[in-house]
Amino acid sequence: MNRIQTSLAQNKKLLSIYFTAGFPAIDDTVSILEQLQEAGVDLIELGLPFSDPLADGPTIQESSTKALHNGMTTDKLFDQLQGIRKTIDVPLIVMGYFNPMMQFGVERFCKRCQEVGIDGLIIPDLPVDVYHEKYQKLFQQYGLLNMFLITPQTPDDRIGYIDKVSEGFIYMVSSAATTGAQGSFGNEQEQYFKRIGAMNLKSKLLVGFGISNRETYDAAVAHSQGAIIGSAFIKHLEKNGSNSVKKFIEQIR
Amino acid sequence: MSYHVDEKGYYGEFGGAFIPEMLYPNVEELRQNYLKITAQDDFKSEFDQLLRDYVGRPTPLYFASRLSDKYNTKIYLKREDLCHTGAHKINNTIGQILLAKRLGKNRIIAETGAGQHGVATATVCALMGIECVVYMGELDIKRQAPNVARMKILGAEVRPAQSGSKTLKDATNEAIRDWINNPVDTHYIIGSVVGPHPYPDMVARFQAVISEECKSQLMEVEGRDYPDHVVACVGGGSNAAGLYYHYLNDKRVNVIAVEAAGKGIDTGESAATSALGKEGIIHGSKTLLMQTDDGQITEPYSISAGLDYPGVGPMHAHLFRSKRAEFISIPDQEAMDWGLTLSQTEGIIPAIETAHAFAILDERSFDPDEIVLFNCSGRGDKDLDTYIDYFKL
Numbered sequence: 071m072n073r074i075q076t077s078l079a080q081n082k083k084l085l086s087i088y089f090t091a092g093f094p095a096i097d098d099t100v101s102i103l104e105q106l107q108e109a110g111v112d113l114i115e116l117g118l119p120f121s122d123p124l125a126d127g128p129t130i131q132e133s134s135t136k137a138l139h140n141g142m143t144t145d146k147l148f149d150q151l152q153g154i155r156k157t158i159d160v161p162l163i164v165m166g167y168f169n170p171m172m173q174f175g176v177e178r179f180c181k182r183c184q185e186v187g188i189d190g191l192i193i194p195d196l197p198v199d200v201y202h203e204k205y206q207k208l209f210q211q212y213g214l215l216n217m218f219l220i221t222p223q224t225p226d227d228r229i230g231y232i233d234k235v236s237e238g239f240i241y242m243v244s245s246a247a248t249t250g251a252q253g254s255f256g257n258e259q260e261q262y263f264k265r266i267g268a269m270n271l272k273s274k275l276l277v278g279f280g281i282s283n284r285e286t287y288d289a290a291v292a293h294s295q296g297a298i299i300g301s302a303f304i305k306h307l308e309k310n311g312s313n314s315v316k317k318f319i320e321q322i323r
Numbered sequence: 324m325s326y327h328v329d330e331k332g333y334y335g336e337f338g339g340a341f342i343p344e345m346l347y348p349n350v351e352e353l354r355q356n357y358l359k360i361t362a363q364d365d366f367k368s369e370f371d372q373l374l375r376d377y378v379g380r381p382t383p384l385y386f387a388s389r390l391s392d393k394y395n396t397k398i399y400l401k402r403e404d405l406c407h408t409g410a411h412k413i414n415n416t417i418g419q420i421l422l423a424k425r426l427g428k429n430r431i432i433a434e435t436g437a438g439q440h441g442v443a444t445a446t447v448c449a450l451m452g453i454e455c456v457v458y459m460g461e462l463d464i465k466r467q468a469p470n471v472a473r474m475k476i477l478g479a480e481v482r483p484a485q486s487g488s489k490t491l492k493d494a495t496n497e498a499i500r501d502w503i504n505n506p507v508d509t510h511y512i513i514g515s516v517v518g519p520h521p522y523p524d525m526v527a528r529f530q531a532v533i534s535e536e537c538k539s540q541l542m543e544v545e546g547r548d549y550p551d552h553v554v555a556c557v558g559g560g561s562n563a564a565g566l567y568y569h570y571l572n573d574k575r576v577n578v579i580a581v582e583a584a585g586k587g588i589d590t591g592e593s594a595a596t597s598a599l600g601k602e603g604i605i606h607g608s609k610t611l612l613m614q615t616d617d618g619q620i621t622e623p624y625s626i627s628a629g630l631d632y633p634g635v636g637p638m639h640a641h642l643f644r645s646k647r648a649e650f651i652s653i654p655d656q657e658a659m660d661w662g663l664t665l666s667q668t669e670g671i672i673p674a675i676e677t678a679h680a681f682a683i684l685d686e687r688s689f690d691p692d693e694i695v696l697f698n699c700s701g702r703g704d705k706d707l708d709t710y711i712d713y714f715k716l
Binding site for chain 2: 125128144171196197198218228243247248
């Protein structure tokens with residue numbers, strides 16, 4: 071069983087944390103991973119920085135620009151992750167855009183992921199139908215799960231298709247928005263969480279986008295199996311430095 | 324082999340819709356409706372009427388006699404520079420605003436580099452009384468002050484794109500992000516044959532009026548409806564797509580695409596995507612684009628802001644890969660010189676983008692009885708500052 075599936079099979083609410091590899095400093099990656107594990111997070115999403123991150127709001131964009139400026143590359147990230155499974159047991163997901171993976175070579179990318187111990191991928195600009203037709207077998211061959219996003223606008227039949235293709239969790243985007251922290255969730259979002267919850271999907275749901283504090287975390291996990299935090303964590307790192315991970319997680323749960 | 328889009332949204336191996344799931348409903352709505360709506364009689368009559376009475380179509384097909392004498396061949400210019408707002412861009416914005424209205428959208432967003440597409444979008448929004456937001460790179464806003472002013476006069480809001488390199492590609496990213504955040508009431512008018520399917524095909528169809536008119540106009544003066552060569556400059560590639568459209572599957576017609584070499588292909592300051600680009604994904608389309616070995620999109624350079632795009636439309640990537648079109652790149656200096664040559668030979672001051680296309684007359688020879696059809700895609704008014712600086716006028 072893939073580490074992600076093992077986590078999802080637990081009867082508990084999951085906290086997944088995203089951070090951009092190579093930010094704030096190029097060599098922070100491993101230290102942040104270790105601190106996240108120590109603070110008890112359940113899943114970690116490692117952002118592979120891209121020059122043109124379409125789905126991301128200003129916070130993650132800026133962290134990506136900074137990481138690239140720091141010299142982060144796909145090769146560099148794999149180098150940093152070499153041997154990481156000696157100390158890190160938490161499921162690791164690489165989140166990145168498809169173009170850098172294409173340039174690296176999709177199969178070579180998958181192979182390197184498997185070698186360093188990555189469990190899954192989130193690729194916002196690789197649509198589910200293209201994945202299903204062209205890449206799913208390859209991902210499976212290297213033991214990688216691919217996670218898809220849904221939004222309040224995603225039609226029911228498409229959610230059904232995504233659910234069918236998914237082997238890990240479904241990333242439920244909280245509102246029609248790019249990534250970014252929000253103060254709280256409105257009634258509309260509550261309704262959406264309930265609507266999807268009632269669809270009885272085979273895949274577990276994790277809510278992301280707009281989660282920044284205990285209040286939004288609690289609201290998100292009330293109707294799902296977990297929550298994903300990205301921008302708020304990046305902001306915290308920016309303000310408090312890369313050794314302040316525990317403090318952030320304690321604010322959430 | 325067809326050179327038009329297939330039912331899955333691809334030109335050969337290029338195209339498709341590589342978009343975040345958040346954009347899927349918007350793009351899918353468009354995909355399901357664009358052919359249906361544009362085939363309706365009321366759409367066609369309103370589109371044709373606006374192109375005629377508002378844009379000034381058909382634009383003339385002009386036989387350039389002095390230029391033809393000089394190069395000993397038959398040179399025709401399709402005068403898109405005479406369109407309202409000064410370039411072919413408005414053909415597409417008229418089409419898309421009519422489509423947006425029929426989809427019930429009440430807010431328009433657009434990206435712009437040099438400002439030509441932004442002005443063409445602001446113009447049709449003013450015409451229809453629809454709210455308009457144009458994203459423009461912060462650096463471009465500084466470089467293209469007159470077009471920023473034109474958009475504001477027309478009532479549009481110009482929002483600076485402050486991310487990444489602060490130019491056209493970032494303005495496009497910002498427009499896409501706006502659309503993600505406003506999925507229901509907003510239509511995104513893309514200005515070129517780029518972006519996710521159906522945009523490249525939709526924009527090409529709206530620009531296809533250019534070659535449609537050329538066919539009947541050539542028939543009238545030459546007794547045949549096709550030239551031997553069609554020549555256009557290519558940044559994203561919308562004016563080229565319009566000129567080529569009805570000739571793509573006609574093998575009697577040789578297709579020539581002219582890219583901007585900038586300071587030279589090997590200088591690191593160039594926009595010659597076919598020569599320097601590799602297959603990848605930009606703005607939701609699989610195409611050729613300029614990028615680092617690590618897959619980060621790089622900043623192109625050309626003296627002409629309209630050719631300054633790191634990708635190229637998937638139709639053109641396919642024309643290049645399949646060798647249907649000849650791709651030639653022209654450096655800044657030759658393009659600028661040709662701006663003067665065309666001005667002083669034919670009395671037509673071209674946009675600097677357009678001047679690139681004419682420069683192939685020095686690169687390549689044509690037979691005396693051959694018909695060479697150029698898209699004179701835009702006029703040079705917007706480039707006066709560049710002409711003044713460059714030639715110390």
